[in-house]
Amino acid sequence: MKLLYFAWLRQKIGTAEETVTPPPEVTTVGALLAWLSARGPGHAEALKDLAIVRVAVNQEFAKLDAPVKAGDEVALFPPVTGG
Amino acid sequence: MIRVQREDFDIGREIDALTAGRSDIGGLASFVGYVRDFVGKEKASGAEVSAMTLEHYPGMTEKRLAEIEAEANARWKLDATLIVHRYGTLQAGERIVLVACAAAHREDAFAACQFLMDWLKTSAPFWKQEDTANGPRWVDADAKDDALAARWKT
Numbered sequence: 420m421k422l423l424y425f426a427w428l429r430q431k432i433g434t435a436e437e438t439v440t441p442p443p444e445v446t447t448v449g450a451l452l453a454w455l456s457a458r459g460p461g462h463a464e465a466l467k468d469l470a471i472v473r474v475a476v477n478q479e480f481a482k483l484d485a486p487v488k489a490g491d492e493v494a495l496f497p498p499v500t501g502g
Numbered sequence: 503m504i505r506v507q508r509e510d511f512d513i514g515r516e517i518d519a520l521t522a523g524r525s526d527i528g529g530l531a532s533f534v535g536y537v538r539d540f541v542g543k544e545k546a547s548g549a550e551v552s553a554m555t556l557e558h559y560p561g562m563t564e565k566r567l568a569e570i571e572a573e574a575n576a577r578w579k580l581d582a583t584l585i586v587h588r589y590g591t592l593q594a595g596e597r598i599v600l601v602a603c604a605a606a607h608r609e610d611a612f613a614a615c616q617f618l619m620d621w622l623k624t625s626a627p628f629w630k631q632e633d634t635a636n637g638p639r640w641v642d643a644d645a646k647d648d649a650l651a652a653r654w655k656t
Contacts, residue, residue, distance in 0.1 A: 426557065426631070427640050475559070475627070480625070497642075498643030499624065500628060500629055500641045501599075501628035502623040
């Protein structure tokens with residue numbers, strides 16, 4: 420599973436992207452975020468307030484209950500500020 | 503038509519290109535966004551901004567802009583639409599974004615232009631970091647933009 424991080428999430432986590440293999444019980448976005456939080460202090464800090472974290476799975480906005488599976492591209496970022 | 507690019511754009515040339523050779527267009531409404539040189543609502547109380555860096559999500563950005571544009575074309579009778587959105591480091595006063603909508607009738611052009619800007623603000627995957635007098639600062643999404651986008655919900 421490919422993870423992409425943008426803006427201050429990238430700064431806190433310390434990398435723009437990484438490839439991860441979560442355990443099989445991680446089948447939703449919510450479960451993935453919980454699992455990622457435990458990866459290290461940077462991840463925990465970036466994900467401590469999920470109200471300001473947005474997620475896209477395969478380039479579509481996704482909610483916490485959206486499914487994730489091996490091979491997906493999952494992006495984590497703050498609320499967008501385009502325009 | 504949508505473009506995501508680092509380079510600046512020429513407003514007159516873009517609008518002329520959109521309408522070139524067509525005489526069925528009755529009007530064109532446009533919006534240009536610029537890097538403002540102060541943080542917050544009022545210049546008097548905000549820190550000075552010298553530059554802004556925009557990053558985006560290559561792949562998803564183009565996809566979302568195309569979806570937003572398709573929705574505008576589905577909701578209003580438009581002859582041509584253009585979104586040009588820059589990224590990279592831009593100085594205060596530089597152009598960030600151009601939205602232009604051409605239509606036979608002005609209500610469609612005005613409404614689509616405002617709709618596209620409201621949707622760009624809330625669903626286009628860009629993130630802005632300002633260089634301010636107090637150091638770099640990530641721009642927060644504004645609840646006001648969510649409220650403005652919500653008024654278009656059917």
